[in-house]
Amino acid sequence: MGRKFYTLMSIAAAISLLAACGNARPGxxxxxxxxxxxxxxxxxxxxxxxxxxxxxxPVPLKMERIGPHDVKxxxxxxxxxxxxxxxxxxxxxxxxxxxxxxLIVVNEGDTLHFTLKNMDPAMPHSMDFHAVHASPSKDFVxxxxxxxxxxxxxxxxxxxxxxxxxxxxVLAHIANGMHGMIIVKPKNGYPTDKEVDxxxxxxxxxxxxxxxxxxxxxxxxxxxxxxxxxxKAGDRNTNGDTFTLKEKPLVAKAGxxxxxxxxxxxxxxxxxxxxxxxxxxDVYIDGNxxxxxxxxxxxxxPASGGAVVEFTVxxxxxxxxxxxxxxxxxxxxxxxxxxxxxxxxxxxxTNGH
Numbered sequence: 001m002g003r004k005f006y007t008l009m010s011i012a013a014a015i016s017l018l019a020a021c022g023n024a025r026p027g028x029x030x031x032x033x034x035x036x037x038x039x040x041x042x043x044x045x046x047x048x049x050x051x052x053x054x055x056x057x058p059v060p061l062k063m064e065r066i067g068p069h070d071v072k073x074x075x076x077x078x079x080x081x082x083x084x085x086x087x088x089x090x091x092x093x094x095x096x097x098x099x100x101x102x103l104i105v106v107n108e109g110d111t112l113h114f115t116l117k118n119m120d121p122a123m124p125h126s127m128d129f130h131a132v133h134a135s136p137s138k139d140f141v142x143x144x145x146x147x148x149x150x151x152x153x154x155x156x157x158x159x160x161x162x163x164x165x166x167x168x169x170v171l172a173h174i175a176n177g178m179h180g181m182i183i184v185k186p187k188n189g190y191p192t193d194k195e196v197d198x199x200x201x202x203x204x205x206x207x208x209x210x211x212x213x214x215x216x217x218x219x220x221x222x223x224x225x226x227x228x229x230x231x232k233a234g235d236r237n238t239n240g241d242t243f244t245l246k247e248k249p250l251v252a253k254a255g256x257x258x259x260x261x262x263x264x265x266x267x268x269x270x271x272x273x274x275x276x277x278x279x280x281x282d283v284y285i286d287g288n289x290x291x292x293x294x295x296x297x298x299x300x301x302p303a304s305g306g307a308v309v310e311f312t313v314x315x316x317x318x319x320x321x322x323x324x325x326x327x328x329x330x331x332x333x334x335x336x337x338x339x340x341x342x343x344x345x346x347x348x349x350t351n352g353h
Contacts, residue, residue: 039087046210047091050122055081058097071106074115077125084207084223085242092177099239100203101180103229108158108187117148128166131155131182140166158186160261160287160306175208175216179265186289192282192310197256201229204264204271205240224328226335242332249336249350252313253343259310266303272324274298275311284308298324313339320352329353
């Protein structure tokens, strides 16, 4: 395949998009102005015609528990500019204007009543939840531009799972930003729940040359990055970039046991997850309580692999969280956990890899 996809579809879609340009909402115009100073990670010729100049305002995730074991979820496929490195924007194909997409948390045994709305004017998108039992040919089907689809399936296995767009070519949809994490909380919890003082979510992903199938297939990532997602109200929610979790670190208190839900959404690389300055006391591979390991230095995560890792931070300082494949760390796969005596950010400068 070449560097561009869906050419014929995008030509037709561009006509309707140009007609709608004059109706952009004020918030969308402000967003466009704010991104003028950010260098594009792509040439205009690489962008699908209907996506050129498009920067859709993020639509919030909608989640509602509608019964003891039923959860209603509504997500939106959209095209939104994401700053992936200082001053470099990527016109990402996203879920809800985030890349990775928003965190989904449900309980073991829940039934998901899932709706995908597709705001992308140029192409279909879909949803593949790794956490469910479904019929892919019926439940993970494409949703056409400006349409929506609703699907129902059970989440009967606990763990930390990937979700992603499953529309062909799948590699292009994942590499362009359509991926995220779903946590299915175990009905009986983890055996170490009472020991944990603080929890975070981290996701590792890769960025390549813009919408370049040859680079997706045969190249190496330009950036390998971490993001954090909100487990509860007030938690931070970031996109996958090279700088945010270094400049604004995660924070814990000396002596605490920290739990991290980690997922490597790839699409191609294996991650060697490691926390500098401590040992991983407890690790649950793929987040399943039955897959319990102890005393690890590094956890290997294949593309789409996840884990729950727990460790104790005994002394104040800056703890680097890295992929120990250091070519990945050099490309951005570093987050800082600042540990203080109070458990609050003291404003002191952090040091890390």
